[in-house]
Amino acid sequence: MSKPPARIRLADAAFALFDERGYEQTTVDDIAERAGLGRTTFFRNYRSKEDVIFPDHDRLLELIRDRLATSSHGTALVAVSDAVRLVLLHYVEEGDLARRRYALTSKVAALRDREIASVGRYQRLFREFIADWMGGPTEPASLRAELMAAAVVAAHNHVLRRWLRGESSDPVAEVDEAMREVLALFPAPGSSPAPGGGTTVVAFRTGQDIDTLLPSLRRLVEDGAEH
Numbered sequence: 767m768s769k770p771p772a773r774i775r776l777a778d779a780a781f782a783l784f785d786e787r788g789y790e791q792t793t794v795d796d797i798a799e800r801a802g803l804g805r806t807t808f809f810r811n812y813r814s815k816e817d818v819i820f821p822d823h824d825r826l827l828e829l830i831r832d833r834l835a836t837s838s839h840g841t842a843l844v845a846v847s848d849a850v851r852l853v854l855l856h857y858v859e860e861g862d863l864a865r866r867r868y869a870l871t872s873k874v875a876a877l878r879d880r881e882i883a884s885v886g887r888y889q890r891l892f893r894e895f896i897a898d899w900m901g902g903p904t905e906p907a908s909l910r911a912e913l914m915a916a917a918v919v920a921a922h923n924h925v926l927r928r929w930l931r932g933e934s935s936d937p938v939a940e941v942d943e944a945m946r947e948v949l950a951l952f953p954a955p956g957s958s959p960a961p962g963g964g965t966t967v968v969a970f971r972t973g974q975d976i977d978t979l980l981p982s983l984r985r986l987v988e989d990g991a992e993h
């Protein structure tokens with residue numbers, strides 16, 4: 767059986783050492799030695815021991831930009847939801863590594879500060895996209911974009927933390943529901959209720975099949991007709 771890639775071996779070695787010795791007491795040389803690799807190999811894969819801990823945020827941000835760039839004005843909110851799901855799936859696919867990172871950053875203030883700074887990059891990207899969708903950097907669009915971006919990131923992080931703590935068995939379904947809650951707070955620019963009321967149906971993607979969804983959709987339509 768072939769060995770795991772060097773990047774994975776280094777990450778496994780790093781987290782094992784962080785557990786044994788503590789983050790501050792572990793050096794790059796310690797990590798490389800534990801992984802059975804050289805210092806040069808370490809720096810070909812990571813810039814520092816901090817980079818071993820965090821996911822590749824630059825790559826994730828680029829994936830989000832690519833997804834948002836494929837949207838039109840009419841599909842902007844779908845693109846935002848897809849982008850949020852994309853980030854969540856990255857963490858879920860990491861599995862135990864993501865949980866070990868969460869435990870470590872919860873204990874080390876410097877790592878927690880870096881994680882907060884990374885969250886700010888995601889929020890800024892969503893804010894810029896949403897502001898453009900809402901009509902540009904003018905008030906009140908700028909404020910609404912700021913609020914919506916904060917809500918989008920908060921919804922993602924709420925579900926992610928629940929999964930990291932072992933409280934969610936289906937984080938993808940939860941994040942889809944959380945995003946529906948967020949998007950319901952921010953109607954599309956220029957939209958207004960139909961004269962005399964009416965019913966608005968928002969389309970979204972879900973892992974549930976149509977037979978499962980139909981009863982809930984029917985109840986929603988009936989409730990809307992009663993109001």
